[in-house]
Amino acid sequence: MVAKQKILIVDDDVNIAELISLYLTKECFDTMMVHDGEEAITAFDTFQPNLILLDLMLPGIDGYQVCREIRAKSSVPIIMLSAKGEIFDKVLGLELGADDYVIKPFDSKELVARVKAVLRRYQVVKPVVENHDIKLVEYPGLIINQTNYSVVYNGATIDMPPKELELLYFLASSPNQVFTREQLLDHIWGYEYIGDTRTVDVHIKRLREKIKDHDSWSLSTVWGIGYKFEVK
Numbered sequence: 001m002v003a004k005q006k007i008l009i010v011d012d013d014v015n016i017a018e019l020i021s022l023y024l025t026k027e028c029f030d031t032m033m034v035h036d037g038e039e040a041i042t043a044f045d046t047f048q049p050n051l052i053l054l055d056l057m058l059p060g061i062d063g064y065q066v067c068r069e070i071r072a073k074s075s076v077p078i079i080m081l082s083a084k085g086e087i088f089d090k091v092l093g094l095e096l097g098a099d100d101y102v103i104k105p106f107d108s109k110e111l112v113a114r115v116k117a118v119l120r121r122y123q124v125v126k127p128v129v130e131n132h133d134i135k136l137v138e139y140p141g142l143i144i145n146q147t148n149y150s151v152v153y154n155g156a157t158i159d160m161p162p163k164e165l166e167l168l169y170f171l172a173s174s175p176n177q178v179f180t181r182e183q184l185l186d187h188i189w190g191y192e193y194i195g196d197t198r199t200v201d202v203h204i205k206r207l208r209e210k211i212k213d214h215d216s217w218s219l220s221t222v223w224g225i226g227y228k229f230e231v232k
Contacts, residue, residue: 007031010054012035012058014035016055027116032049038061049076052070068097087198094199135173140214142154144168149162163189166188168219172229175230176228176231179226183226204219218230
């Protein structure tokens with residue numbers, strides 16, 4: 001029997017948390033609800049969720065700080081929930097490591113769809129025996145494997161959320177080809193994500209913090225257009 005995927009719901013509004021839990025339970029997810037930041041951090045260690053739905057406005061430790069603390073030790077997918085719809089708040093959430101950002105009030109069916117979409121992207125695919133089926137690109141000091149969602153940089157495995165890895169793989173698999181922000185947003189996030197092109201900039205920034213340019217390749221900005229994986 002396949003184990004149910006576990007969703008940690010963090011929201012100080014009990015009614016909203018229970019409504020989310022009801023919809024996710026109907027979709028055969030196992031849920032746990034907590035209502036403040038400290039509880040969320042404790043529950044993360046004990047419940048070990050496959051995904052976290054994290055409200056930003058929490059008593060005590062807010063959602064941003066909870067995200068920081070969890071990201072310091074795990075790449076588990078996080079979807080932020082907030083009544084704040086300003087671009088600044090979205091970008092800050094993504095910079096801290098969130099995989100998606102949903103504005104309240106939201107449609108419950110859409111939220112469930114987003115949960116499923118993020119989990120699909122995050123799910124580690126079992127290795128394929130036939131080499132031509134493995135999505136892997138390799139450069140000096142860098143191996144990006146989208147089949148098992150791993151990145152090895154200078155001999156060390158780099159912890160990387162799914163969207164960052166997919167963006168890096170997409171660019172590296174088409175060396176020296178320039179992609180606009182709109183093209184990257186459409187290819188990596190697709191119709192399931194409604195956002196602006198600054199989302200791409202945020203993820204590129206996070207990639208550059210983890211992977212520095214090599215003598216033979218670099219993650220380059222093409223000013224006024226977008227980005228490319230430049231092979232020298």
